[in-house]
Amino acid sequence: MPTLRFATGLPHGLRFAEEAGKSDADRPLRGVHPLSPDNAVDDGQVRHHLVVVRGCDPRLGERDRLNRLLARLTAAGAAALAVALPPGTETEPFVRAVARRHGMPLLTVGDDPAAWFHLHSAIVDEYHARTLRTATLHRQLLEQIHxxxxxxxxQRLVTWLASFAGAQVAVVPPLGSTCTVAPAGAGLLLDPAREKVAQLSSAGQGWASLELADLDPPPGAADLQIRLFRIGADRPAPVLAVGAPAFSPDTNTxxxxTLDLLAVQTAAESAARGHERLRRAEESVRQAILQLLMTGNVTEAQRTARCLMPGILDVDECRVFILKSRRTEHASVIQDCLEAVGNTTIVSACPAFSDQVVVIAPGPGTECEAMDGLTAVVRAAPHRYLGASTTRQLIDTAQAYGDAGRALVVAQRTPTRIHQYTADVQLAHILDERADTWARARLAPLLGLSESRREHLLATLRLGLDFTPAAAARILGTHRNTVARRLSAAAGLLEADLQDITQRAVLGLALELRTRAERAPVLHEPTGIAQVLDTDEVRCWAREFLGPLNRGRRHLIDTLAAWIGANTHVEATAAALDLNPATVRSHLRHAENLIQRRLVTGSSADADEDPDLPGAHDVVLALAVLPETPVRL
Known part of the structure; x- marks a missing residue:
């Protein structure tokens, strides 16, 4: 809206009757309203108007009538009173005194009514122009709000303000972050004002105005003012810096x-950063729970889970699901899983493989909901696969993970892309008490160590037999060099060659028997692995485990036996069988589907790029107990 300052700047003879009256120069003004001696004050017509009376008006000559007139104008919201006088004349001193007492600005104007009309027209035109500019401003602000x-x-707000005001603009974040500026190079304005910006950011003061001419300005900026505005109520707070030759009312508006919108934007960004920190913290906690369960630390996992989802792991059993997807959609798949089943399960990015999500469904009661929810996630996009374990004890989460991994192998080669592991008889479950004695003796060099060193080596060895060193390191949350040192130490103590698939299979069986072996009484003298496996029950297990291979049209058992004999090297296997390596790989893929095991086509000790569990251990042990195969331990 125009002001008295604007009106007195026009060439129509309007001026303040006293110098002190200029303190009211910013009063809003909408027009000129002449008031004849015969007319009473109309409240609806004089609000924000300059009321003009002639110098001969009798109300100006009588103090009581003048008091009533000014009181009425003040109550009606008039902007000011102007006395129309011939050139060279002044208002009476008592008129100025009464006006001061009422707080009404007093001005003089020429006594030509035509000048009043032109003054009124100029004020109205300026009012309409400012209204249009204000509407444009608000329309552009609404666009920024979107x-x-x-x-x-x-950046959008800074660029818009710089364009609208024809100014140089910068937003200075707290803590020395990168400034957002417009146009390019506007940040140079801040160099002379760094100290003031820092003070404003950390103090309660809302704004400051600086003259660059007094602050050693950069070239070409000596005629600019710089105004600094604190954004929001945080401490330290971001600061808006605006440099311009002058600050018009439109610029100030x-x-x-813009300050209001910047406060909303910075608050939204701060909330987003807080949400992201919380999300990452929750993700780290979920992954820590998975890592603790995978290493057998159930009590610690339960304690950790209470911080995130109280009571979720206060159970004895669980099922594990592994959902495999493209790496490019990994983050969105995790979110989909959280939305589908996150309230009742532990959902975690697999620490070992970046294209897998692991879901632990504590039972009973959550397995069906988890399966339904994860099935929907898989069905939502191609190239997603789901493997599900059977129900296992919570202490056996690592074995459940292995079951889910075996099911995932099958899921990747079936049209449904979903497979649930079919529970088979575990070799460790059918061995007699001689196996306990053997396992205790085989692991004795590790079991005799101090508790902390023993548990570190055993946990690392158990994962190192089923995962590559790099993957085991990610599960344990340690460096792969640490895993390599621990595996080397364990292999040295056990006098084992971890590059040999048969020795890895034997050690894996000993570790499966460890818990029951430590509890069992010593009833037999230590015996060898060949004697432990020399029972009818074991031979029956081996034939049943390998039975699906006998129903195939290919010589799959012969291929597997040669593959084990070649320490899982495909090229050596192909040479031994006089086959093409592609044929050997085809046999292995077919066997994987039939026995639900991942068969690594390389040395499982150093194939860091392989994304799945090695599944050759059971194959080694099954072939070793059958007299018709050449595999021996």
């Missing part, structure tokens, strides 16, 4: 509105 909360929100 982009609030976006990643480019601050645009700055005020």
């Amino acid at each position: 982009h609030l909360g976006g990643p480019e929100g601050i 645009a700055i005020a509105r």
